[in-house]
Amino acid sequence: xxxxxxxxxxxxxxxxxxxxxxxxxxxxxxxxxxxxxxxxxxxxxxxxxxxxxxxxxxxxxxxxxxxxxxxxxxxxxxxxxxxxxxxxxxxxxxxxxxxxxxxxxxxxxxxxxxxxxxxxxxxxxxxxxxxxxxxxxxxxxxxxxxxxxxxxxxxxxxxxxxxxxxxxxxxxxxxxxxxxxxxxxxxxxxxxxxxxxxxxxxxxxxxxxxxxxxxxxxxxxxxxxxxxxxxxxxxxxxxxxxxxxxxxxxxxxxxxxxxxxxxxxxxxxxxxxxxxxxxxxxxxxxxxxxxxxxxxxxxxxxxxxxxxx
Amino acid sequence: xxxxxxxxxxxxxxxxxxxxxxxxxxxxxxxxxxxxxxxxxxxxxxxxxxxxxxxxxxxxxxxxxxxxxxxxxxxxxxxxxxxxxxxxxxxxxxxxxxxxxxxxxxxxxxxxxxxxxxxxxxxxxxxxxxxxxxxxxxxxxxxxxxxxxxxxxxxxxxxxxxxxxxxxxxxxxxxxxxxxxxxxxxxxxxxxxxxxxxxxxxxxxxxxxxxxxxxxxxxxxxxxxxxxxxxxxxxxxxxxxxxxxxxxxxxxxxxxxxxxxxxxxxxxxxxxxxxxxxxxxxxxxxxxxxxxxxxxxxxxxxxxxxxxx
Numbered sequence: 001x002x003x004x005x006x007x008x009x010x011x012x013x014x015x016x017x018x019x020x021x022x023x024x025x026x027x028x029x030x031x032x033x034x035x036x037x038x039x040x041x042x043x044x045x046x047x048x049x050x051x052x053x054x055x056x057x058x059x060x061x062x063x064x065x066x067x068x069x070x071x072x073x074x075x076x077x078x079x080x081x082x083x084x085x086x087x088x089x090x091x092x093x094x095x096x097x098x099x100x101x102x103x104x105x106x107x108x109x110x111x112x113x114x115x116x117x118x119x120x121x122x123x124x125x126x127x128x129x130x131x132x133x134x135x136x137x138x139x140x141x142x143x144x145x146x147x148x149x150x151x152x153x154x155x156x157x158x159x160x161x162x163x164x165x166x167x168x169x170x171x172x173x174x175x176x177x178x179x180x181x182x183x184x185x186x187x188x189x190x191x192x193x194x195x196x197x198x199x200x201x202x203x204x205x206x207x208x209x210x211x212x213x214x215x216x217x218x219x220x221x222x223x224x225x226x227x228x229x230x231x232x233x234x235x236x237x238x239x240x241x242x243x244x245x246x247x248x249x250x251x252x253x254x255x256x257x258x259x260x261x262x263x264x265x266x267x268x269x270x271x272x273x274x275x276x277x278x279x280x281x282x283x284x285x286x287x288x289x290x291x292x293x294x295x296x297x298x299x300x301x302x303x304x305x306x307x308x309x
Numbered sequence: 310x311x312x313x314x315x316x317x318x319x320x321x322x323x324x325x326x327x328x329x330x331x332x333x334x335x336x337x338x339x340x341x342x343x344x345x346x347x348x349x350x351x352x353x354x355x356x357x358x359x360x361x362x363x364x365x366x367x368x369x370x371x372x373x374x375x376x377x378x379x380x381x382x383x384x385x386x387x388x389x390x391x392x393x394x395x396x397x398x399x400x401x402x403x404x405x406x407x408x409x410x411x412x413x414x415x416x417x418x419x420x421x422x423x424x425x426x427x428x429x430x431x432x433x434x435x436x437x438x439x440x441x442x443x444x445x446x447x448x449x450x451x452x453x454x455x456x457x458x459x460x461x462x463x464x465x466x467x468x469x470x471x472x473x474x475x476x477x478x479x480x481x482x483x484x485x486x487x488x489x490x491x492x493x494x495x496x497x498x499x500x501x502x503x504x505x506x507x508x509x510x511x512x513x514x515x516x517x518x519x520x521x522x523x524x525x526x527x528x529x530x531x532x533x534x535x536x537x538x539x540x541x542x543x544x545x546x547x548x549x550x551x552x553x554x555x556x557x558x559x560x561x562x563x564x565x566x567x568x569x570x571x572x573x574x575x576x577x578x579x580x581x582x583x584x585x586x587x588x589x590x591x592x593x594x595x596x597x598x599x600x601x602x603x604x605x606x607x608x609x610x611x612x613x614x615x616x617x618x
Contacts, residue, residue: 027415028416
């Protein structure tokens, strides 16, 4: 069983419009709703790969109910979300049919009370007893202390459960001090954390801040991994044209899947890159195509890099 | 009792963002939700003026429940919405805090089945027995026949209830053939109906298509009315700076309020213009400030116009 934590779950709404024009009125031609938040997306990919996965974090209000109603039917996925009094946030992605570009609007999420935060931490500690890995994913909702991830990482380490952290901003800066086994920043998060825009230097710097391994996602350039076993660059076989929504979450799912099945690092990275690429190429945002994934898996280029700083 | 019909009710969501940039990601700083759809807005203004008002139309799903939960506490307002199996639509207004401009995204609404449409028409006919005026407001949801308003107008006329129509596009073109007592188009709707961008000519033309009276809302220029008793222009006392959201709905409420209290046309128009102006000037979109309304009421400039075409 793998555990994913999404403290700021979301009901992800996608609107298609013929062309987005600021300050104009638009008729939405298509509305798609699905459960979201990074850890929920990771869990869906893991379940599709055949893993048993438990989803925790917070859910509340009618949007929280909609989210949970849509998680229940997913085979292999267990809902262990903790109730919160405020309503789960919505995110709205407005897709311009003309350009294919997406404009994203993210609600802040409900304010979590101290009692709710305490209740979550107890549930989390109980859940850790039965899992082989945990991923802490996404932003912190209002009310949750900024150092939350560092605490959750320490709890996981005490329970001897390997922990992956994928977040941004202050939550990332404070979280890395908790010494996660794997840190998965993207290029922007890495630059914000380290002050360096040079990926190789920044990835090594991020690891020195406390992570066991750092796997940086560099968009079309694939993944750069700095681990105790070595440094690798893993690249998709060709430039990918598609929707990058959810590609980072699919990479996290690939890393976790490879971790719990005991794969060596190069194979974990190939799995992560192939899943990520199959997500970019899928017709629906955030989904992945299994055939494409399996076809790409053997074609990811893994290069070992020099380990010196 | 006044009846307002909103076949395509909505949960109106307002997002404030520091600055809207297409194709970027935005953190929403404020989320406001309120029951919407034109007839619901008209009813809220009528209730605030002290009228008893019944709201009908369709509501469904969790968004419909949120909408009804928020209508219930409004004093003077009776909820007679008819259930529909699909979820009530959302509208999202994105307010750019820098410019104050609004970008609007409107979901299409649930598809109404033939059985649901029949159920509505029965409820509507029953409700007509106890009301002194009815307003038919806004767009038609998918599944409702394009000639729906013409039929509802004929039913109201058979019940000797005066009827106001405020809609657009094909629903307006087909609706006017049902001979509503009052037609309330804005400048764009009037031009689309008649092909003329000259308001005076277009308003008279619209009346010849079947309406008893036409009251065109011309934005900052106020209202232009062509009625059996005369032609008037009613203008606010000064240029108004504010948010025009809901100003047209407030004008409809003013016209209905004046109608059921037996005011002559110039006084009805003054009420409509003052309410509309007080809505533009209110700090919250779609609300109106009672003090501003009362202050403006005596300062609306009413000009009788020559009646010849």
